[in-house]
Amino acid sequence: MTTRWDPEQYLRFRDERSRPFADLLARVAHPGPSEVVDLGCGPGTTTATLLQRWPRAHVVGIDSSSAMIERAAAVAVPGRLEFRAGDLRDWKPEAPPDVVLSAATLQWVPGHEDLIPSLVASLAPAGVFAFQVPGNFDQPSHALLRDLASTPRWHDLLGGLGRPDPVLHPRRYLGILLATGAEADVWETTYLHVLTGDNAVLEWVRATALRPFLAAIDDAVRSGDEPAGATTEFLDACSAALREAYPPDARGRTVLPFRRIFAVAHVAGA
Numbered sequence: 479m480t481t482r483w484d485p486e487q488y489l490r491f492r493d494e495r496s497r498p499f500a501d502l503l504a505r506v507a508h509p510g511p512s513e514v515v516d517l518g519c520g521p522g523t524t525t526a527t528l529l530q531r532w533p534r535a536h537v538v539g540i541d542s543s544s545a546m547i548e549r550a551a552a553v554a555v556p557g558r559l560e561f562r563a564g565d566l567r568d569w570k571p572e573a574p575p576d577v578v579l580s581a582a583t584l585q586w587v588p589g590h591e592d593l594i595p596s597l598v599a600s601l602a603p604a605g606v607f608a609f610q611v612p613g614n615f616d617q618p619s620h621a622l623l624r625d626l627a628s629t630p631r632w633h634d635l636l637g638g639l640g641r642p643d644p645v646l647h648p649r650r651y652l653g654i655l656l657a658t659g660a661e662a663d664v665w666e667t668t669y670l671h672v673l674t675g676d677n678a679v680l681e682w683v684r685a686t687a688l689r690p691f692l693a694a695i696d697d698a699v700r701s702g703d704e705p706a707g708a709t710t711e712f713l714d715a716c717s718a719a720l721r722e723a724y725p726p727d728a729r730g731r732t733v734l735p736f737r738r739i740f741a742v743a744h745v746a747g748a
């Protein structure tokens with residue numbers, strides 16, 4: 479099954495999606511890194527903000543989605559900001575980086591917690607590893623999709639795709655970071671995003687949590703196992719359930735509470 483990312487759909491809520499990156503960055507205390515890496519850089523728009531923060535840094539964004547990397551190429555700056563396609567699990571820095579960031583990505587990587595010590599160990603002296611993951615798998619935005627996928631209509635095709643919550647309790651991230659010997663700072667925030675537009679929460683999850691379900695339906699339509707209207711049928715059902723859980727107000731605004739977990743590790747200098 480090919481689960482493609484759609485950069486334009488992802489950027490529909492660009493302001494809301496970029497804010498956690500800025501909030502994470504605000505706790506990174508590095509005076510002047512030379513090498514900065516953004517693992518799971520997506521469309522590169524937040525990665526590009528690193529050039530203002532550290533005007534002398536060389537910044538590299540890595541992402542496993544070719545669609546995201548193609549979109550990111552539009553904001554590349556030769557010699558200063560480059561983007562490479564690749565799986566972050568295979569990433570090996572040429573020289574120890576000063577700052578490694580990863581925003582809204584590690585939750586897609588099975589067993590991501592086991593990678594954290596080696597990412598901290600990869601840093602140059604006085605380096606920083608900072609990441610952010612969503613903490614909303616129990617929220618209706620995700621639970622309703624899983625519920626729908628497990629109904630008799632969809633169970634055979636989609637029932638196995640409602641993966642368990644991959645994100646750890648913030649205390650576990652703190653423990654993993656402290657065990658590396660780094661100074662660690664872990665916190666959580668629940669944003670109350672005020673979204674506009676029709677079916678705002680459906681449009682939000684369409685760029686993220688809904689993708690694996692839609693990819694499976696598309697594959698089944700292509701192979702003839704599902705009728706041509708199956709995608710619309712599933713989207714209509716998601717839309718109705720999400721609209722009931724997140725009703726828009728009289729002016730068409732929809733509030734989406736979104737919890738996120740942040741973690742920053744500073745390693746000792748030379």
Ligand SMILES: C[S@@+](CC[C@H](N)C(=O)[O-])C[C@H]1O[C@@H](n2cnc3c(N)ncnc32)[C@H](O)[C@@H]1O
Pocket residue numbers: 483495496499517518519520521524540541542543546564565566567580581582583586587686
């Ligand atoms: C939700 S987007 C986050 C984009 C950006 N960091 C942000 O904060 O808006 C998650 C990104 O992680 C990438 N990704 C998922 N698994 C990955 C992996 N194993 N290696 C590299 N990138 C990965 C996806 O392709 C996607 O672009």
